[in-house]
Amino acid sequence: MAAPLELDPSSSALAYFGSELRRYRSAAGLSQQRLGEMVNYTGALIGMIETAKRMPSRDFAERCDEVLGTDGALGRLWPLVNRSNFPSWFREYVELEATATSIRYFEPQNIPGLLQTEDYARALMEACWSDSIDRRVAARLERQRLLEHATPQLWAIVDEAVVRRPVGGRDVMRAQLKRLLELMASRRIVLQVLPYDVGAHACSDGAMTVLGFNDGPDLVYVEVHGSGHLIEQAEAVQSAQYRYDLARASALSPEASAAKIEAVMEEL
Structure with missing residues (x-):
């Protein structure tokens, strides 16, 4: 043989x-x-x-x-x-995320990756990909080890559609919302919901993530289908941060956001 x-x-x-x-x-x-x-x-x-x-x-x-x-x-x-489980275009972001001292999300579609439950993440992966689902889910959950440390500081603004869309079904979504409330109550994240009645807002052009560092300038990450892009130019970063702050001012307070999430859970 x-x-x-x-x-x-x-x-x-x-x-x-x-x-x-x-x-x-x-x-x-x-x-x-x-x-x-x-x-x-x-x-x-x-x-x-x-x-x-x-x-x-x-x-x-x-x-x-x-x-x-x-x-x-x-x-x-x-x-x-x-x-190696991440697409090549996403690996640089993952490395930067691991060293960031602050992470600020604006997300109009889905719960940010660091805050997802395993079942929610799996439902998204199964909808978007046809292969290596287990590896992709495991890699996403591994990124969440960041939450075990005092840094980074996480602030998330999510569109109301994000908390209402029943990704994975009603039970999976209810568990996901419960997870968000637990993280908010423990002060590990600040989360605000941008309600429908705001209408057009400063971040209407899509999702973005602002990464802050103690030993270097902030960066902005944006993503489209099949690719991601890091924005490093100071003027563009400042513009994105300003728009993020405007969206934050339009969103519900963290307390009102928690009440909104609890109401959606009851509806589910």
């Missing part, structure tokens, strides 16, 4: 992770089955990860580091692998 072809570790971040896992496992004298037993995963999964056929989780990487004594090597590789 022919030997299996060697995995090319330079072909992708996932392939490099797989080759490093195999190298550490072989050096430890463990079979795939035995390593799987030790980290509470299946040997079959070990084999699939080693051949770049399955995406490892952060938990998997950390458990393997502990068992194999790698001094955290696989855990340090994992963020590179995770970034």
Whole structure:
């Protein structure tokens, strides 16, 4: 029987992770089955990860580091692998998001990604994509680890349509709105609803995200189908920030926004 072809570790971040896992496992004298037993995963999964056929989780990487004594090597590789789950045009934004000290959203269509429940995110992914749904959802949820830290400060303005559109059905949407209320109550985010009766407003031309940094100028990110664009020019950034502030002034207060969300939950 022919030997299996060697995995090319330079072909992708996932392939490099797989080759490093195999190298550490072989050096430890463990079979795939035995390593799987030790980290509470299946040997079959070990084999699939080693051949770049399955995406490892952060938990998997950390458990393997502990068992194999790698001094955290696989855990340090994992963020590179995770970034490969994002479209190439979105990766720079994800890296900047992770270092931002403030994030301000205006969103006319959907709950911002960092605030989505797993079921809500999955419903969106299934509506927009036909492949790699599990990987896309896992990558989005991983970004939410930012919420575990004191920074960044999150401020979101969402159109009333965002809280009324039953993405995933009534039960999924009710759980999503409950999640927003919990985040608002814990002071982890500030959220305002821009009501229908405002009519035209300063952000009527679409969604945007303003990223703030302590050690550099603010940036604005805008997205259209299949691509994203970072705005760095000072004048354009200032214009976007001004329009954001105008929309914020037109939106309901955080307290009134919470009451609006509670009312929608009752309707659901």
